[in-house]
Amino acid sequence: MVSPNSRSEYESRMHRVLAYIDQHLDQALDLYTLAEVAHFSQFHFHRLFSAWMGETLGDYLRRRRVEVAAMRLAAQPRSTVLNMALSVGFGSAEAFTRAFRNRFGCSPTTWRMQQATQRRANSNPGQVNSKMSQAPATLSAEHVAFRTPNMEAIMNVKLIDRQPVTVAYLRHLGPYGEPISLFWQNTYYPWAVTNKLLERARYGISHDDPSITAAEQCRYDACAEVAPDFVASGGAFKATIPGGRYAVLAFKGGGEQVGEAWAALLRDWLPASGLQLDARPCFEYYPTDAACDPQTGAFECEICIPVVPL
Incomplete structure (x- = not known):
């Protein structure tokens, strides 16, 4: 019978590994390094990870890399596909495109265009802006105002x-x-x-x-x-x-x-x-x-x- 404390320790170590992966997606993430982060033996870590996560370590890494890239493709339209590929740990735009297509059924460029089209179609600036309020004045900040062609109102964002x-x-x-x-x-x-x-x-x-x-x-x-x-x-x-x-x-x-x-x-x-x-x-x-x-x-x-x- 697994004790609650033992299970909690396993879960804590796995959380630590997932956080490390997200923070180092642009780097080589080998089995040895991640086993060290988890404080598990390299020999057993791959099997433990698969049992805990329901997917192999390799599948998880590929999924996280392309999912993070998908979010950034929409948020950073001026970044090239190659730069986006490198930022999440792919060695080339070709390898990135293959993995991206396997996950989303389209190329990164097509995904980006689809997201831009959807953003324009869903834009309702009056409604969005009406739900924003100024943050507490106790936070000193630099105010940044910005306007897009699809927004009549100005959104105030603080840095x-x-x-x-x-x-x-x-x-x-x-x-x-x-x-x-x-x-x-x-x-x-x-x-x-x-x-x-x-x-x-x-x-x-x-x-x-x-x-x-x-x-x-x-x-x-x-x-x-x-x-x-x-x-x-x-x-x-x-x-x-x-x-x-x-x-x-x-x-x-x-x-x-x-x-x-x-x-x-x-x-x-x-x-x-x-x-x-x-x-x-x-x-x-x-x-x-x-x-x-x-x-x-x-x-x-x-x-x-x-x-x-x-």
């Missing part, structure tokens, strides 16, 4: 420099949307009560783009900001959200609208910003004073994406 923060988190694996709301209510809330974390700032980390990754493979972390020496328990794990420069868009609305705000930031603002994503995770930040209306389901948060110069 801020965040410090690294330690979080304790619970992971949800599966579809986003309503299941995430239920996860916060039914899983995170009781855990936060037990650990006296209700008054701490919260973070929601979406590790996958649900428009690209299969719903059953999407990962989401519900996090509470904690002290570095906090001891995680109750199925929780600890991680550090990296510091650095982030583009921040304040959101106010319901769960059905937050996806529109994410799309507006990633698909409309980012391509015209002169910036690009890097390997740090995107997340939603919920300050301690963030409002939430249990009657309507409306809530406030800051959508944060990591950015570096293009």
Whole structure:
């Protein structure tokens, strides 16, 4: 019989490997290196990974590389296919195109054109802008205003420099949307009560783009900001959200609208910003004073994406 502590240790090590992979997609990720990250023997790691993830290490690496590239293709239209291939660890545009076509059924160039067409068709700037509010004035920031031909309104995005923060988190694996709301209510809330974390700032980390990754493979972390020496328990794990420069868009609305705000930031603002994503995770930040209306389901948060110069 596997003890809960033993299972938690296995899961913690696998989370560490997945985070390492996402942070080093542009590098060679060999079995030896990843086994070292997991603190498992190289001889057994491949089998353990396949059993835990339901796909081989090689299949997982190829999937993550092309899925991250697919998101960047839409968000960084001025980057070449070759540069995109190199940024996720492919040695050539040809190898990248083959892998991309196997996953999405079309070439990277066609995918990018389809995403641009869909973005223009779905553009509803008045609605998106009406759901944005100014972030708390306590965050000093550089305001960036931007306009596209499809947007009559100006979207205000702030560039801020965040410090690294330690979080304790619970992971949800599966579809986003309503299941995430239920996860916060039914899983995170009781855990936060037990650990006296209700008054701490919260973070929601979406590790996958649900428009690209299969719903059953999407990962989401519900996090509470904690002290570095906090001891995680109750199925929780600890991680550090990296510091650095982030583009921040304040959101106010319901769960059905937050996806529109994410799309507006990633698909409309980012391509015209002169910036690009890097390997740090995107997340939603919920300050301690963030409002939430249990009657309507409306809530406030800051959508944060990591950015570096293009």
